[in-house]
Amino acid sequence: MKKTIIAAALALLFGAHSASAFGIFDNLNYQARLGYNIGGTMPMGMPASIRGLDSYKPRPSFTLALDAYKPLTEKWGMMAGFHFQTKAMETDARVKSYSMEMRQGGESLSGLFTGNVVTKTSQLVVTLPLQATFNVSDAVRLKFGPYFSYALNNDFSGYAYDGYLREGDPTGQKVELGHNEGERGDYDFSSDMRHWHFAFDFGADWYFSHRFGAYADVQWGMSGVFRKEFKTIEQTMYPVYATLGVMYKLK
């Protein structure tokens, strides 16, 4: 049963045609992985409107993965799989004249905010990686390749507090936001997030026994987390996460 699922998945990934050409189902081995993810959703290069980071909290994020490895030569091989991942974090940033929009029901209040902004992001994604691998030694394997992810669940929300909003532009009405719930400005951009993501993944596997190993990966998002039409956050926000975990060779 398990094998059928994996085979079906790989067939989907590579296409039936190339699969038969490669004879790809021969000589496969499988690894199950359990990892802890840490990282953030952030702009590449901070805009000047972000003045500092008062706190960064990784929120519990895990990877559960199944990979299939196929050696092509003695050193080179390929790896593909199914990864279920949560990617979550919380930040509290100091901002100056930072583009903001608070929405509630059909109403919105937008402008430039100076003060503190708490951002909570989380995504539940299914990732289909395809990686080239290189065996440095019997125990260590390097991996690099692209992947597509589909987000089953998106959250990008938070609140602006202890500061003021200039409605529209810097000459607009000034609206102060306080510290406590009810005085601050809540926002939720979850529905503006895209579902499909393209990214690169690079990392290394290290077997410390015949079956058990540890691994480390970096997943570097190439597509922003928001849809193109979404303009409130001016800079593109990329998810960049690292995973540290353990793996077990099934076959």
Next chain:
Amino acid sequence: MVKPFSLIAIVAFATTLTSCFKDEAPNNECDIVEARIQVENPDEVFFQQSNAELLGIESTKTDLIFPDLRPNSDVTALPVYFKTTPGATVSPESGSAQNFANGPVTYVVTSEDGQYSRTYRVFIKAEEANQNPDQPEDQLAYIHYNFENYSLDPATSKFYMWSDYENGYNWATGNPGFSIARGSAKPDQYPTTPLAEGYDGAAVKLETCDTGPFGVIVNMRIAAGNLFTGVFDSKSATKEPLMATHFGDGSYNQINYRPVTLSGYYQYTPGATFKDKNAKVVEGRIDRGDIYAVVFRNVDSEGKAFYLTGDNVLTSPQIVALARVPNVVKTEGGWKKFAVDFNYIRELDAAILANKGYSMAVVFTSSIEGAAFEGAVGSTLLIDKVSIAYKK
């Protein structure tokens, strides 16, 4: 075994982030936040020292109107000093002597980054000497408020404002606060709107409105329609709403006469369901309106300009007199006249009065507990032809 690794990763990650913060960009705001007239002989020029400065200027206000100077003061070469948002520049220069005798002087404030600018008008004039020389001391004179002069707010055209003066506004409403919560509302969907067919010409219609989903978040679910002489400072509207209503604030509301009677015409219809602050229906309670005028000392013990706010408009020790319509409940058969005398808690000090050391706030609201965000949506108070009878 994961833990120590993630700790290292956090530190590494945070360090990476911190290292790439850019230098702070130049400021893009261009507000005058304070203005001050500097003269060598302030006692001869100003009725009160606090009249020399305008503090805490609201973010949307661009007409800065100083209280009138003493009669015959020279306004042809007055230096006005400005405090702006950081980095902004003023032209003509802050502190340069300007001639205010021919009307307002225009100042352009440009933001530090040069991207934004705003044009301010500063009004300074000397009071005309002997305004009513023939008026006998004991005879009543009247100030009339007819509410014919209204227009959309100049900055956004979202809501109506009222003024009895050509420049600036002596009346304020909570409409700017409502615009924060209900940005999509049309001007006639605001709590305070003009009513074309009033008792005589246009009247004002005050209606308690639902503030929508934003109002729920900040637990300010209703906005009572209100109209008062003073200033509404919307920057406090969400954070400290009681501080947003500056009753009797502004140079137009200083008085040098003794108010005797507040009178006018009104109609009142309470809304169907009275709710408390948490939107819980209060069975059996019927909403009421409120109509009153307060006279208060407009300088505090430290010599600073003083105005009443939502938390103390009826209780401040600065208050010297109050005229309040006792029971604003449902009216039948059209307009109803009201007339109430000012009840003086303390007698006015003649010397202070002569120097315009008192101000008056005239206040109307469609829900008496509106400041506490309690009332019935739909409660409507119509107001027209208000007058203040006074003696010199």
